[in-house]
Amino acid sequence: MRRALLALALSTLGVAQAASVSVYNSLAAWQGAISGAVQTQDFSGYSSGTNLTGVAVLPGVTLTSNLGPMQAFAQTATAFGARNLGNAYFEGHYALPFLAAALDITAFESSPGVPSTAVDQGLLSFLFADGTTQDLAISGGSGAPIFVGVISTSAIASFRWTEAHEANGGNEETGLDNLRVAMRTTNQLPLPGSLPLAMLALLMSGVLPLVRSRRH
Structure with missing residues (x-):
């Protein structure tokens, strides 16, 4: 689940892709x-x-x-x-x-x-x-x-x-x-930096625990 959230975070934050x-x-x-x-x-x-x-x-x-x-x-x-x-x-x-x-x-x-x-x-x-x-x-x-x-x-x-x-x-x-x-x-997508607060909260709850777990 956390890996899926990390992937979602990277794609949503604007990883470069060729134009459609x-x-x-x-x-x-x-x-x-x-x-x-x-x-x-x-x-x-x-x-x-x-x-x-x-x-x-x-x-x-x-x-x-x-x-x-x-x-x-x-x-x-x-x-x-x-x-x-x-x-x-x-x-x-x-x-x-x-x-x-x-x-x-x-x-x-x-x-x-x-x-x-x-x-x-x-x-x-x-x-x-x-x-x-x-x-x-x-x-x-x-x-x-x-x-x-x-x-x-x-x-x-x-x-x-x-x-x-x-x-x-x-x-x-x-x-x-x-x-x-x-x-x-x-078909316009949200621009990087314009994520809703709810999405940012979801990313914080999913990604940060994954980062902390790797320190143990």
Whole structure:
């Protein structure tokens, strides 16, 4: 019994474990797994051409790209540059402990044989505060926005969307829209140091006698 209580104490006090990540392709399902308020940035408040690089588009959320400055364009966030050199990517950085994040990837088509559309997959990668990563291969379709949402037991540190390639070898031009974040989810666990008093009393009564018994 005392050994079981000791194991419970170690697990409850926050022994490091890899993040548990759930991926959603439905906005309704993603929202249904969140118990707190969702903040959304749809870029409708920005004039076309506004430089968004380093701007807090949501509290604690900033955007960058290896193509150059992120810009507002047709109520999305995108960047323009030399798309025929290497891999073009957009990044979102989270400075607050969000456990849920979502976005729409826009203007992304996949029609083999049509030079103006993407013919392979893009890669959406999430990085979490504990070092865990989640890589998602995203295929295009009709050009309609593609929704992707994640919920994690560890804070989300950043995401990177590496665009798919066009048939001519360049990068497909895409934009990001409807960035969403939330801090509370239905599967959220107590943070270390926030144990109820009753649990602390149980741990004290079970663990301390075990420690004393080893001294005899």
